[in-house]
Amino acid sequence: MKLKLFLLEPAVIAVFAFIIYSNTLNHQYALDDSMVITENRFTKKGLGGLKDIFTTDSFEGFFKQKKELVQGGRYRPLSIATFAVEYHFFGLKPSLSHFINIIFYGLTGIMVWLVLKKLILGIGENHYLKLFPFIAAMLFIFHPVHTEVVANIKGRDEILALLFSLGALNVALKFSGKNNIMVFVLMAAGFFLALLSKENAVTFMVYIPLVLVLVKDVKPNKGLVVFFALSVVFALWFLIRIKAAGGLKHLDSAELMNNPFLHATVSQKYATIVHTLGIYIKLLFFPHPLTFDYYPYHISLQQWNFLNIIILLVYLALLAWLVFLLKYTSKNKTFSLVFFAMVVFLGSLFLVSNIPFDMGTFMNERFLYFPSLGFCIVIAWLILKIAANFKNPAKVSVAILLVFLLPFGAKTMHRNRAWKNNTTLFTTDVITSSNSAKSNCSTGGVIYENTVKLANRTEKMTELKRASGYLQRALQIHPEYADAWRLLGNVNHEMENYTEAIGNYLKVFETMPDDAVAWQNTDVTLSKFNSADEKIAVYEKLHKIKPLRFETNYQLGNLYGKHKNNLPKAVYYLEMAVKIDPQSFEANKDLGVAYGISGQFQKSADYLNKALILNPGDADTYFNLGITYYNLKDTGKANEYFQKGKELKTSDNE
Numbered sequence: 001m002k003l004k005l006f007l008l009e010p011a012v013i014a015v016f017a018f019i020i021y022s023n024t025l026n027h028q029y030a031l032d033d034s035m036v037i038t039e040n041r042f043t044k045k046g047l048g049g050l051k052d053i054f055t056t057d058s059f060e061g062f063f064k065q066k067k068e069l070v071q072g073g074r075y076r077p078l079s080i081a082t083f084a085v086e087y088h089f090f091g092l093k094p095s096l097s098h099f100i101n102i103i104f105y106g107l108t109g110i111m112v113w114l115v116l117k118k119l120i121l122g123i124g125e126n127h128y129l130k131l132f133p134f135i136a137a138m139l140f141i142f143h144p145v146h147t148e149v150v151a152n153i154k155g156r157d158e159i160l161a162l163l164f165s166l167g168a169l170n171v172a173l174k175f176s177g178k179n180n181i182m183v184f185v186l187m188a189a190g191f192f193l194a195l196l197s198k199e200n201a202v203t204f205m206v207y208i209p210l211v212l213v214l215v216k217d218v219k220p221n222k223g224l225v226v227f228f229a230l231s232v233v234f235a236l237w238f239l240i241r242i243k244a245a246g247g248l249k250h251l252d253s254a255e256l257m258n259n260p261f262l263h264a265t266v267s268q269k270y271a272t273i274v275h276t277l278g279i280y281i282k283l284l285f286f287p288h289p290l291t292f293d294y295y296p297y298h299i300s301l302q303q304w305n306f307l308n309i310i311i312l313l314v315y316l317a318l319l320a321w322l323v324f325l326l327k328y329t330s331k332n333k334t335f336s337l338v339f340f341a342m343v344v345f346l347g348s349l350f351l352v353s354n355i356p357f358d359m360g361t362f363m364n365e366r367f368l369y370f371p372s373l374g375f376c377i378v379i380a381w382l383i384l385k386i387a388a389n390f391k392n393p394a395k396v397s398v399a400i401l402l403v404f405l406l407p408f409g410a411k412t413m414h415r416n417r418a419w420k421n422n423t424t425l426f427t428t429d430v431i432t433s434s435n436s437a438k439s440n441c442s443t444g445g446v447i448y449e450n451t452v453k454l455a456n457r458t459e460k461m462t463e464l465k466r467a468s469g470y471l472q473r474a475l476q477i478h479p480e481y482a483d484a485w486r487l488l489g490n491v492n493h494e495m496e497n498y499t500e501a502i503g504n505y506l507k508v509f510e511t512m513p514d515d516a517v518a519w520q521n522t523d524v525t526l527s528k529f530n531s532a533d534e535k536i537a538v539y540e541k542l543h544k545i546k547p548l549r550f551e552t553n554y555q556l557g558n559l560y561g562k563h564k565n566n567l568p569k570a571v572y573y574l575e576m577a578v579k580i581d582p583q584s585f586e587a588n589k590d591l592g593v594a595y596g597i598s599g600q601f602q603k604s605a606d607y608l609n610k611a612l613i614l615n616p617g618d619a620d621t622y623f624n625l626g627i628t629y630y631n632l633k634d635t636g637k638a639n640e641y642f643q644k645g646k647e648l649k650t651s652d653n654e
Contacts (some may be wrong), residue, residue: 003300007072008025009137010114011139012134012138013106013110013137014107015410016138017106017141017357018139019413020142020409022102023413024098024101024102024419025099025102026096026151027095027416027419028096028420029094029153031152032154032389033094033150033565035059037154037393039062040080040083041062041456043083043084043087045249046085046088046089048088049084050084053080053081053084055396056074056245057074058075058080058245060104061080061254071417074245075245077198078160079154079156079157079197082100082160083153085102087241097153097156098151100156101150101155101156104156104160104163105149105159106141109141110137111163111166111170112136112137112166113137113164114133114138114170115130115173116132118173118174118214119133119211119215119340120133123333123337129334129384131397132337132384135380135383136376136381137376138401139376139379139380139401142404142405142409142412143287143292143376143408143412144288144374144411145284145365145368146292146412147412147416148292148366149369151415151416153289155366157197157198158197158366158370160198161195161197161486162194162370163199164190165194167190167194168188168190168343169208169211169446171187172187172208172212173211187208187229188229188232188233191233195233196237197297200351204230205348206343206530207340208226208230209226209227209230212226214268214329214340215337215399216331231652253360253512256296256437256478257296257437257438257478259358260362263301264301266481268302269354270298271301271302271304273354273355274302274304274312276294276353276363276598281314283365284368284372287408287411288411289432290415290432291365291433292425293432293436293438295361295362295436295630296477297435297436297477298345298362298433299362310531315346316614322342322343322346325342326339334381337377338377340374341378342378344374344377345371345372346371346374348371348373349371350642351370352481361591376430379404381615383397383401384397422442426442426445427428427443436479437477437481437484440471440473441470441483441484443470444470444474444487444488445471445483447463448467448490448491448494449466451463451464451467457538462496467487467491468488471484481511482507482515485505485508486502486503486518489501489502489525490521491516494624498528501525502522502538503615505518505522506541509542509545513545514546519546523551532559535555536560539552539555539556540556545645548576548580550581553573553577554574554584555574558590561574561590567594571598574590574591575592578607584598584614585614586620588608588614589607589608589611589624591607592604592607592610592624592628603633604624605628605629608621608624608625608628612625620645622642623639623642623645626645
């Protein structure tokens, strides 16, 4: 009977975790899932990509090169490895990935319950704290601020990091006070797996020994031994991380989307940080509205106004409370539980606050995943503290709990709908984050992508205009936003506004002169121009931006030769093209023709012969060589090439 009662609470936690996230099972991939799954070359190697996943930066599989977009890079191989295993056996199955996320999330809720169950041992099983683990775990499972972590498949890194961190703590609590080597082996393994999931698990290197000493009365010297053991694990992980992704060197990005404080003064930066810390507290108590996007300028750069000073004072008061709790932990063990919760909340939040490291954005809801554990523990403690004043504290505590769970559950299930796919997510959140360049750019981009499916031209043009509106709004917010300029160029191309499209792509090159996609799109758009003069004018501008680009030189050589009869310029640009790409058949052939027309027959023969080596089946090259050798007074060779050209032409016609 006792066993059944013991299993009832974790079963309820797991069931409700599944219920409130069950409406994500039919969802597709969204947001950053492309970076770790659908467009990640290592993931799509399946088991064969595991070595690369564990030995490179976590962005490298997507970008196909090491790109330091944010400070210190990213090294989170474990979650990506799970995606690779899924892909190897099942291919791209978003429903399976969502299901696995829910399972891991439910296990995390159970692990919260297990850890807290062990923490209250010795404080009093018959005390009002008996319901404490269950209430805290249910608050954690239901909290809507976790929707980004669970409903977005990529959020598995957060889930695994906390799951394994709590697993390490659970082992430490189970063996606390015992000299058992297994405590170090299992605890170290759990902590190492947590670090491989996400870097913020490092906080448990402090939390675990702190809990053992303050809550479980483990002697301080043994706490130091545990801290040392975890430090060794951290050092090992850090060495692996440095080799794979590099160290935590400072990175000053010139792109606002990777450096939200780019245009902020020092005062504005810290006022904005404090303001976001206030929003975090607000979201924990009142999680509405929720959005994936806190990029500039969904939150505007702040000044030190009355509100932000109040927020700062609130956090100073929380720190003062932490000191108070520490002072009385030895007298009242329930204070030690709250102290642990406050350390988790403040410590984990500090790590992602933009104070110790630049996070690449003002804030994110997923950054609350670790800190929210501390919040849920404190709220559970307060619920039970209030309920203890009534005749039936169990019923009262459950009643108060429902006051939280009913709206939290409804909000979670409603918010899950937004994560169905990119179209739903972006068009939903752009309403909330209307002042964000990223949201407007993402919405314009996804609308543009969806126009490919439209057969009706009127409908297509309407949607393209809608996409253009969002992209122009993004550029009002962030005028140097290369992604938005590129997408606007694509939209204008589809609308046949070719001149405007070229202007958009030129804006991309102002900040990203090596943007391969924009260069390719520029060439495609220029092919739609009828005027050779207009093409030349644009390509001359492009040549100033990137003088050693093959396609620009080749096109200028062709345009000057075939349309302007300017042989010196044609030869100049074609020679550049051949230097850049000596293996280009077209460039060698056209340069040979240009030399022939200008009367430099030996050079013409040299380049045409090289072109023939590159493409021995081209009839025109044989004819051109025939003419060239005829002018070189070598009629034997001339006739030989003429004959070969005729044979190829006849063969082609047949």
